[in-house]
Amino acid sequence: VGILACFRGPQDYYLFKWESAAEGARTSHLQLIRMLDGNETVLAEANGGFTTGQWYELQLSVEGSKLTARVDGNIVLHANDPLLCSGRIGVFTEGTTHFDDVYVVGERTFREGFAERCPGKWQELGGTWQYGEAENGKLKAKSAGPAKFIAGAGDWTDYRLSVDLDSRESGDIGLCSHYQDEGHFYLMRWLADADKLQLIRVVAGQESVLDEKQWTGPKKFPARFTVETTADMVTATVDGESLFASVSEKTLSQGKIGIWANGAASFDNV
DSSP, rough: OOEEEEEEEEEEEEEEEEEETTTTOOEEEEEEEETTTTTEEEEEEEEEEEEEEEEOOOEEEEETTEEEEEOOOOOHHHHHSOOOOOEEEEESSSSOOOOOOOOOOOOOOOOOOOSOOOOOOOEEEEEEOOSSSSGOOEEEESSOOOOOEEEEOOTTOEEEEEEEOOOEEEEEEEEEEEEEEEEEEEEEEEEETTTTEEEEEETEEEEEEEEEEOOOOOOSSEEEEEEEEEEEEEEEEETEEEEEEEEOOGGGGGGGEEEEEEEEEEEEEE
């Protein structure tokens, strides 16, 4: 019996598997298994089987690269693995099993340090985005036109997004929040060559400037860019200094996060 997480198809998923301790069975185990490209790897294992005819509560948590398996609230296995970080949930059986009361609780915090690439976590919309050990743990963007690097869930709401601008070589940079599609999102944008910082709202593909000010750029690098949206207000800050505030748009009450670039720059610490 078991439960699945980050299920992206029959060839890619995590599985918390527990074998029966029924009489006559071979040695029973609890296992954390990664299936990747059809290749099975046991990430963690312990002895012990379950008793048939008895209810148990199984839990599998995936927080970044950390996996934790619990039985009736007690941790039984844990492992670190960065290779899968998105996908569906599911239940698993080899035999006859009764399941009930399935529920999923989302993470309250999203973090990214760009040290390791995690397939499926980010979506590239234009441009070239590179990160990982070869890039010294930074996200490097290069684009000849507006490009986005999107993550998160479409139902995220009332959140604060902060990203370090580690360096800027050329062009403009920004942060997207409450991204629903290419026609609906907020954008905090630094037009470097024009010495302008803008707060933009895009609805039905139409761009509106909610606020802007003359700004020559950060006093130092890295610089911490932040955009925050509540039910009533959108605010933007750089290195803790509040620069913008505007009434929020009701049609943009939820959406994903993103990094925006039109040039060459590097980012870190989402």
